[in-house]
Each structure stands twice: as C-alpha cells, then as structure tokens.
Amino acid sequence: MTEKALRLGTRRSKLAMAQSGQVADAVSQVTGRPVELVEITTYGDVSREQLAQIGGTGVFVAALREALLRGEVDFAVHSLKDLPTAQPDGLVLAAVPEREDPRDVIVARDALKFTDLPRGARIGTGAPRRMAQLNAYARTHGLDIETVPIRGNVDTRIGYVRSGELDAVVLAAAGLNRIGRIDEVTDFLSVDTVLPAPGQGALAIECPAHDAELIAALGELDDPFTRAAVTAERSLLAALEAGCSAPVGALADLPPLSAPLERGDPQADGQFVKEMRLRGVVGTTDGSTLVQLSTTGPVPETHEAALALGRELATEMLAQGAAGLMGEREH
Numbered sequence: 001m002t003e004k005a006l007r008l009g010t011r012r013s014k015l016a017m018a019q020s021g022q023v024a025d026a027v028s029q030v031t032g033r034p035v036e037l038v039e040i041t042t043y044g045d046v047s048r049e050q051l052a053q054i055g056g057t058g059v060f061v062a063a064l065r066e067a068l069l070r071g072e073v074d075f076a077v078h079s080l081k082d083l084p085t086a087q088p089d090g091l092v093l094a095a096v097p098e099r100e101d102p103r104d105v106i107v108a109r110d111a112l113k114f115t116d117l118p119r120g121a122r123i124g125t126g127a128p129r130r131m132a133q134l135n136a137y138a139r140t141h142g143l144d145i146e147t148v149p150i151r152g153n154v155d156t157r158i159g160y161v162r163s164g165e166l167d168a169v170v171l172a173a174a175g176l177n178r179i180g181r182i183d184e185v186t187d188f189l190s191v192d193t194v195l196p197a198p199g200q201g202a203l204a205i206e207c208p209a210h211d212a213e214l215i216a217a218l219g220e221l222d223d224p225f226t227r228a229a230v231t232a233e234r235s236l237l238a239a240l241e242a243g244c245s246a247p248v249g250a251l252a253d254l255p256p257l258s259a260p261l262e263r264g265d266p267q268a269d270g271q272f273v274k275e276m277r278l279r280g281v282v283g284t285t286d287g288s289t290l291v292q293l294s295t296t297g298p299v300p301e302t303h304e305a306a307l308a309l310g311r312e313l314a315t316e317m318l319a320q321g322a323a324g325l326m327g328e329r330e331h
Helices: 014-031 056-060 062-069 128-140 154-162 173-178 212-221 224-239 256-262 266-270 303-319
Strands: 006-010 035-039 075-079 091-095 104-108 121-124 145-148 168-172 203-208 248-253 275-283 290-298
Touching (some): 006 014, 014 035, 056 062, 062 091, 121 154, 128 275, 128 290, 154 168, 168 173, 224 248, 224 303
Parallel strands (some): 006 075
C-alpha cells in the first residue's frame, strides 16, 4: 500500500505554484511519499489595495496558517519575506532551503539599465523600501526618476512596461528565476544600490509543531547558512518594529573575502567562512533621508546568536534616527 500523500498548502499565484512545486519534489524525495498541492486563496491575492494599507506581510500568510492549524494541509510553503516576524503558537519553521538570488532587478523598456533611463522615467514598484533606495540613489547620482506604486503579479507588472505605461518595474530576481523568466531582466540592481527585503529570495516551509516526524523529514531541506542569514535580517526588522510595508532593507551575506568561495574557486574550498556581514537600511520613500549601517561578526552558530546580530544593528540604526523614518506605524 502506498503511503498517503502529504498535502502542501500554497498560494495560487503562478510564482507560488512554481516554488511550491519545486519544494513538493524535494519533499517527495526525502520522504518517499507523494505530495499534492492544495491551492489556498489569501486576502493578499484578492485585494487590490496597496500592501501597506491592508496590513503588510501577513495578508499572504494568514489563510495558509489557518489551514495548517485546522489540519487541512500538512505543511505550507511561503516566500520568507511575506512572513510576519512573530512565529505563531502551534506552528514551526521546519526548513529554510538554500536561498535564491536575493537581488532586486529592473525590467525596463528598450533593454535599458537603471542608470540609462531617461529623465523623468516612471518606475513601478509596490515596495516603499525600493522607492526609498531608488530615490536616494537617484538624488545622489543626479538621476531624475519618479517611483509609481503598483500591485499585481509578475505578468501584470511587466505588462505596464510592455504597454508603455511605465518605463520600468522593479521585481525580485528570485521570483523571475523560479518561473523561468529571468531573461526578461534588463538590469540587476547591486545590493550596494538597493538592499533587498529581509528574507528575500528564501522560502519558508512551515508545519504543525506537534508533527515531530514531518519536522524531521522537512529539516533535511534546511540550509543552515541561509537560516542564520534570514534570522539575522528578520531580527533586525522585528527590532525596528516594522511590518513588511515599512521601508526596511536588510541582507546578511559573506563579506568580500569569501568571493572566491561563491565563485566556486577550488582554492577556496578549504577556507571556512567565519564572518557574516549584516547590512540594514531604512529611509523615507522620497529618498531624502536614509539610515544605512552594517556590522560584521562571526557566522552565528545558534538561533540566539543570529537574533542578537540583528538586534545589535537595529539598536545602532535606532540611535541614528531610524525610528522616525518608519512611516505609518501601527500605534
């Protein structure tokens, strides 16, 4: 008798289905059980309002979590950047698989790069974080751009460029990679120009806290370095008391010393990376004020150490005036 299929809860968007399908295959390999996708519509998928107005991150996650808690699905896959920083009782983050490219990218008309856009170029993005950093970069480099708030899936967003309504849109590289559309990118934004959202490019696999067997199986897909990095980024976000609608960017990565490792240089194989760099930014959406800081420390060996790294940087950012830049905070 074949074992009962595991039910994976996923959002219905093309991107969510693609990334959940990839996780389903991996889970099937480690458990030897079939995995079926259960499509769940979330409030964030049906609402046309701006993300900041409908409560930021949690809007894509709540329905999936409710299905998990009710036992309608066995586990769920989220884009990690959509997860609120507080972990709900009864659920556990069983795995954070190896991260995709965390960068933001531009899809522009006429294959233009960001710095080649014409004066007054209209750039669409739904993220105050992206607006703040693009506008700040434009101010300091003498570019003249206008950021335009947009919502919608990848097709909708790229459609604004194809129709000539916008000159460019900003998207996450990871999402385009996962749906096989990375060749439409006209420019990759360096993380020195735009820091990604905390957790960008990473997936979160969540399941009920009481299912020890499933937690152990899903744990096979966990990438410890990715988990440490996103834990530090999300700790920074939580300590700044910001939801996903706040203009916060963060990235924990390996300092340049480890570039040969990332390039797969055989010489570098024996050198164990001991340092993690965490960078954070918060700013006003018009880009007139940014607080951008970084810290480097040993690669966190424990969950607590990763949390501490994020909290320390947040404390420094708050001391530099970050709190005043958080925008419409819930009072």
